[in-house]
Amino acid sequence: MAQQEQDSQFGFDDAEMVVCVDRVEGVYAVCVALKTEKILEILKDGLPKNVSEGDVLRWAADKKKWSVDFAMTAARRKENQKKLNSLLE
Numbered sequence: 212m213a214q215q216e217q218d219s220q221f222g223f224d225d226a227e228m229v230v231c232v233d234r235v236e237g238v239y240a241v242c243v244a245l246k247t248e249k250i251l252e253i254l255k256d257g258l259p260k261n262v263s264e265g266d267v268l269r270w271a272a273d274k275k276k277w278s279v280d281f282a283m284t285a286a287r288r289k290e291n292q293k294k295l296n297s298l299l300e
Contacts, residue, residue, distance in 0.1 A: 228270040229280070231287065232262055242268065253277070265291075 230242035230251060239252040240262060258268065258277050267283040270276075 227272060229283075230268050230270075232264050232266045232268065234264055235262075 229245045230253075231245060233241045233243050233250075235241070235255065236252075238255055240255055240258055242251045242253055243249070244251060245267070255262070259279050262268070262279065265284065265288060267280040267287060268277045269280050271278065
C-alpha cells in the first residue's frame with residue numbers, strides 16, 4: 212500500500228495521531244492509537260529506522276511522516292516498569 216493511500220485510510224490528514232508500537236509482523240508494525248485504542252497496521256517502510264515494540268510514534272500531517280516521541284516512550288516504559296514491579300512485590 213502506498214504511503215498516500217495509508218494516510219487517507221487512517222485519516223492522518225486531519226490531525227496529529229499518536230500510536231504505540233505493539234509488535235512488528237513482517238512488513239507491518241502493529242500499533243495502538245493512544246487516544247482511541249484502535250489497532251493500526253502501518254508499513255515499516257514509512258516509519259523511522261530501528262522502531263521497536265513500545266515506541267511511541269507521532270504522525271505529523273504537515274510533514275507526512277512518523278517520528279519517535281522519545282520522551283513519551285521513556286515515560287510509558289517507566290510507568291509500565293513501576294506497574295510490573297508492584298505486581299512482583
